[in-house]
Every structure is written in structure tokens, then in C-alpha cells.
Amino acid sequence: MDAEGRRARFEALAPGLVEPLRRFLARRTDAATADDVLSETLLVCWRRLEDLPEDPLPWAYAVARHALANAERSARRQRRVAGKVAALDPPATTTGPVGGEADLPLEEALAALRAEDAELLRLWAWEQLGPGEIATVLGLTPNAVSIRLHRARQKLRDELRKIDAAAGHEGTRGRSRS
Incomplete structure (x- = not known):
């Protein structure tokens, strides 16, 4: 498939993927992470366009799940590092958790x-x-x-x-x- 054909196929598929993937991710993580993972998922879809099945949505959900798991692992590593830094040099004041709805x-x-x-x-x-x-x-x-x-x-x-x-x-x- 030539470059123009790839682009045309992706442009035809992407609109059907974006909103379902956005909803899928919004139910699982915060908005910023959802946007990052959505971008990563669409990039993988573009790179592996030839591998997409006829119904690409379940395949894209699988890619999004993996990308979200990677993002969560990265966030956990960052929290661990921040925890170590805070233990070595604690902030002057701390606040408790913000109370929210049950x-x-x-x-x-x-x-x-x-x-x-x-x-x-x-x-x-x-x-x-x-x-x-x-x-x-x-x-x-x-x-x-x-x-x-x-x-x-x-x-x-x-x-x-x-x-x-x-x-x-x-x-x-x-x-x-x-």
C-alpha cells in the first residue's frame, strides 16, 4: 500500500476509533492520562495499519489497555521516587486527603x-x-x-x-x- 493509500485508510478508520477509545479510557483513568494513552493508541494503529483486522475497535481496545498499563506503571514509579524524595526532604506542611463524595x-x-x-x-x-x-x-x-x-x-x-x-x-x- 502506498503512502497515500495508508493515509486514506487511516483517515477512514480513525473517526470510528477515537470516541469509543476516549470513553473507554475516561472510565479508567484521569483526563490527561486518557489523552496521552489515546494518542499512543492511535500512533500504534497508524504504525501497524496493515495488522488491523476488519473490525479494528476490539484490537484498538487491546492496544489501549496495554498503553494504559504502561502509563500506570510509569506513574507508580514516579510516585515511588517522589515518596523517596519526600522521605529524605519532607515538605514543611502537609495536607490530608481531600474529602469527597462517597x-x-x-x-x-x-x-x-x-x-x-x-x-x-x-x-x-x-x-x-x-x-x-x-x-x-x-x-x-x-x-x-x-x-x-x-x-x-x-x-x-x-x-x-x-x-x-x-x-x-x-x-x-x-x-x-x-
């Missing part, structure tokens, strides 16, 4: 799951991918995805029940009978 029950339930199960559920529910497409993203067989998805949904239901049960008991503590 986590939503779904976020709490997802956080209680294994990372692999939570990602599987996000791909299924948020990205609306089927088992075959999820298999492409995760490098698994569609059958394995179906089995894992069934189990992950059950684990999520169990976690949501635990959260609901805990929330229901909070209101009964400390009540006095008159």
Missing part, C-alpha cells in the same frame, strides 16, 4: 473484585462488547470469556448485596428505644 455502590463493588473480573465487566457493560470482541481485547478464547463473564457477574451481584446489606444496617446502629 463512592457509588457499583464502584465499590467493582473495586472489591479482582482487577481481571472488573475489567471483563467494564468491557462487557461499558464498552458493550460481546464475548468474541472481549476475547480479542484480552487475548482469550470467546468460550473462556463467556465462562469468566458469567462468574464475574455473579461475583459483582454478591458484592452489591454485601454493600446493600451493610448500608441497611448502618441506620439501625445506636438507636435508642423510647
